[in-house]
Amino acid sequence: MLEPQLQRPQTARDIARVFNRMALQGFGGVLAVAQRELVERERWLTQSQFLELLSLGQVLPGPNIVNMALIIGDRFFGWRGAAAAAVGLLAAPLLIVLLLATLYREYVDLPAVAGALRGMGAVAAGLVIGTAFKLLGGLRSNPLGRLPSAAVALLTLLAIGFWRWPMVTVVLGLGGASVALAWWRLGR
């Protein structure tokens, strides 16, 4: 597969800067922006590396995007990079959200404010779904094969989104089965 030329950050400060820029654009979640900034703009990761790190971030307990930021920072610059990523991602948004929390009570009853929040919520949902579509291409080269990959993705969507199964059950059950199948296919 043809990979685009990958770049790498020069210093831990670059990491803090990029994660800060990402966080400040991330209304309703940082994931869609993270894919755009890390893969398409900075080219620190390929599409499939992004997906792999996201998987790791999802499976490990804790906030996915923070886990992913720490791991990326750590891979480039060790614990200094991890700290830079965490500070970049969290510091400015923390100040903003606390300021909003203090202002919130004053304006919550305005219909325009409530409406804007709903509109932003709908777009946030679309951003997450759109990002998933962008990453689907990464499954083509998956050793699982296309059909089993599609089946696992669909079953996960149904189990979590519609049947509301607990996350632990899905990750251990379906995830375990999927990893076992991949293990078997890789050994042939």
Added chain:
Amino acid sequence: MNALLYGTHGLDGGVLLALFMHFGMLSLLAIGGAITTAPDMQRFVVGERGWLTDAQFTSSVALAQAAPGPNLLFVAVVGWNIAGLAGVVATLTGSLLPSTTLALAASRYGDRKRESRAMQAFGAGMAPLTLGLLLATGWVLTAPVRDSPGALLLVPFTVLMLLKTRLSPIWLVAVGAVVGALGGAG
């Protein structure tokens, strides 16, 4: 000013320690993100301790979702509303320290073994699950607006714009905010 800095319960060491411990325990259970532990946080701070009302808890989560930055920051708003800045430190460090330590240890271990069959199988096997989870998260996020045709139209519009243009997501969020403020998502 005191209520701002210390919240409604004052700088009570017992409250802070309890917050730190409970959020720290949930941190290690938060597979799929901090938001998956929100129901248990609510049970603890609203039901068991009575530090916040239901409405205060729900608005804390909604506010952090709408603000820029990781959704995890709703734990900071919860801490802020309970015990001011000290509460923020308690809930945020509680939510972050255990999971970040584990994430870094796991990542370094995985990196050393990255050519092994087990690690390759892990990456390949989990990738479709991760995509399924993203789709499910997107679906769950549409829950508050499913009664509004205008807001529901914004979802496929956003997906299309994200896939077919190079517009930054922040502009799409701005479109959503304007449409919503004008009453289009009501």
